[in-house]
Amino acid sequence: MIEMKVAAIALDAVTRSPIVLLKDATERRALPIYVGQDQARSIIGVLEQQYPSRPITHDLMVNVFSAWNLKLEKVIINSLQDNTFYALLCMKLGKKEKNIDCRPSDAIAIAVRIGCPIWVMEEVLLDASIPVDREADNEEREAFRNFVANLSPDELIRRARKTSEES
Secondary structure, three states: OEEEEEEEEEEOOOOOOEEEEEEEOOOOEEEEEEOOHHHHHHHHHHHOOOOOOOOOHHHHHHHHHHHOOOEEEEEEEEEEEOOEEEEEEEEEEOOEEEEEEEOHHHHHHHHHHHOOOEEEOHHHHHHHOEEOOHHHHHHHHHHHHHHHHOOOHHHHHHHHHHHHHHO
16 A cells, blocks of 8 residues: 545546545655535545635544544555545544545545545556656666666676675
8 A cells, every 4th residue: 555645626627526636655656636616626625725714524523533533544545446435434443443444535525634544456547547757766676677778687686685784
């Protein structure tokens, strides 16, 4: 799993649908997730520190968690099926743990309110992420190719022995 942060909310140029853009810590991969207008407004409100006078649904959920001492440990975007993302709220009450299925848009809206981490399964990133810094990706690939091209079997054996001796 890769931890990601909400980088932006954007509008699709063609459909005008809101998109939550998640980025990894290196800011080299981004995951665009289409969300509804209400969820986008809910996330933007928190990011811009604008809070409604009365709790909206995501605020209500956070209030319920707090009232019952439920801890949202993390959010996991765990699956992509037929162009639909799936997420889990990973909850804890004392020693009991439960994972609750939910829409990623709701999970993200709650996570930004609580400040809990947002994780994405690597398979989901492989299927749906977009490169942000192609130049850095190309440089990394080239450096790896050079490393492998200059590696001899003897060097691999030396490195393996050194690693096993250090363990």
